[in-house]
């Protein structure tokens with residue numbers, strides 16, 4: 276481990292904590308996962324049913340780990356706030372899932388995957404974990420192929436691939452523009468099979484609101500049945516949180532409206548560190564915001580950039596229709612600025628380039644807040660049916676949302692909050708800083724560093740869910756054979772239930788006049804303004820104060836009508852917004868603290884010719900935060916740090932030119 280002295284924090288009142296060890300096996304990162312996996316302790320088949328595991332989430336990660344542990348014979352309880360497990364947000368994923376299977380003879384390899392991913396993440400990812408991702412990726416595709424995911428195929432029957440941003444090979448497997456939907460359906464079926472066998476108990480419409488902790492270890496969850504209002508405890512020997520990303524803290528994001536941070540945040544407030552919370556990806560190809568009342572933004576998959584060209588009018592304020600603007604008056608700015616990767620430049624870089632055009636007066640559309648994503652040349656060359664075969668459902672979404680024909684008129688796109696690289700800190704075994712509490716999928720961190728490459732998230736969720744947690748959770752349990760779960764009457768359970776009941780009461784007793792949604796709306800505006808695509812120390816300091824003020828207003832003025840003992844969406848929303856209001860402050864704190872630019876974390880003070888300037892000497896580490904009360908009604912933050920080492924991928928300045 277390299278010697279490391281943490282830099283001081285620019286955040287008033289922030290404390291410096293410990294140096295963390297991620298538990299990555301010493302030596303060659305390429306073999307770290309093989310060695311670790313081989314050393315895991317096992318639980319014999321006869322003993323597995325003696326262990327109860329609570330899994331929060333039924334997306335690709337949660338559904339995968341629950342089905343796999345059920346298949347192995349454990350007693351699994353899986354929770355989702357949705358009415359069906361299949362409605363997890365993984366189903367919204369569009370463009371594809373990466374794998375280093377080398378299906379196309381284009382020079383792809385495991386080492387290229389690792390280099391692309393580590394470089395794409397601007398050297399803030401764990402190298403050994405990226406190797407795990409690449410190594411398991413081939414198995415992920417074979418696995419999903421076997422359990423019924425209908426991947427696109429070439430004429431000869433082999434699986435088809437396409438390209439995604441930040442790479443120069445074709446390693447993305449897909450099913451039109453609905454890859455996540457198909458992978459989610461396959462996962463859902465595997466989960467239902469276990470439910471049918473009786474190894475997995477499904478708790479639908481149940482929201483995890485707290486964690487049971489006994490002797491410092493995670494021992495179950497407290498949930499609220501959203502249909503009946505019942506609050507109940509599920510004691511367990513281990514808990515796995517796979518609750519997805521928190522991009523909805525921005526209110527307008529590409530995520531579903533219901534996505535939230537509550538499971539992670541409640542675990543965080545009980546001691547699970549949160550890593551790199553400010554590392555948020557803004558996706559360049561969302562549809563622009565058209566009115567202040569919309570509840571989300573809509574994504575047009577990055578895969579479209581295989582065929583589409585992104586451009587803006589050269590002339591400032593050009594009001595002509597796109598078809599009236601001649602070629603020599605168009606700026607294909609990604610191709611111009613990044614000729615080596617062109618329209619498939621990584622998302623952080625592409626988003627900033629789009630914003631630069633819009634801010635520079637070259638925006639298009641009624642609100643001048645978009646640039647063009649133009650398929651017309653590809654349609655002319657390949658024909659409408661060939662293009663439709665690749666992206667049909669995306670076009671359907673565009674037609675329904677915008678009312679225009681994307682095969683004839685260039686689509687309008689703009690950056691929007693999308694994926695959260697930050698998440699609960701965990702070691703190489705995906706165990707958080709609370710023993711017995713594990714994390715998987717987008718709720719975690721580590722693979723993607725400061726910027727995720729497209730099609731790597733379905734992969735990381737699937738690797739966590741199907742290939743890592745089903746081994747690492749039993750490794751933890753093996754040392755707990757004979758331990759009983761806490762009884763419902765134990766103080767650790769009663770305390771956790773009381774915390775939930777107290778919080779729900781507090782929300783309902785404010786008696787104000789503003790809806791939880793109004794606070795969320797305002798919070799989103801603040802986050803885009805202060806912790807958005809470009810950040811400065813002054814603006815972040817201002818953002819911290821404003822978020823704090825908004826939180827105070829929330830607890831003075833929020834209105835939560837109806838009671839808690841039945842279906843009450845206002846109460847659900849209020850709890851989630853209350854958590855967002857704390858998380859948002861930590862995101863601004865992390866962004867202010869990290870005094871460098873890296874990937875999607877773009878501090879305007881640290882740039883050169885528009886590109887991010889990293890400070891490896893100062894900041895080559897993961898910030899893992901602890902949050903507690905400052906005793907004066909506010910929050911106090913402590914930054915722990917896990918140094919990062921790169922031995923396989925040479926550290927370079929990112930360059931896509």
Ligand SMILES: Cc1cc2nc3c(=O)[nH]c(=O)nc-3n(C[C@H](O)[C@H](O)[C@H](O)COP(=O)(O)OP(=O)(O)OC[C@H]3O[C@@H](n4cnc5c(N)ncnc54)[C@H](O)[C@@H]3O)c2cc1C
Nearest residue numbers: 332333334336365368369370371483519716717730732733
């Ligand atoms: C529009 C869109 C398109 C995308 N396209 C791609 C793509 O093409 N390729 C790619 O690699 N990635 C893509 N992504 C990212 C990818 O889809 C996600 O990162 C990934 O699916 C997350 O999976 P997950 O299992 O971590 O979480 P999710 O699928 O979000 O599942 C979260 C689960 O947790 C449950 N949950 C949450 N909180 C609680 C709680 N408190 N109590 C109980 N249950 C709870 C939910 O009900 C749900 O079941 C896309 C994302 C979006 C938004």
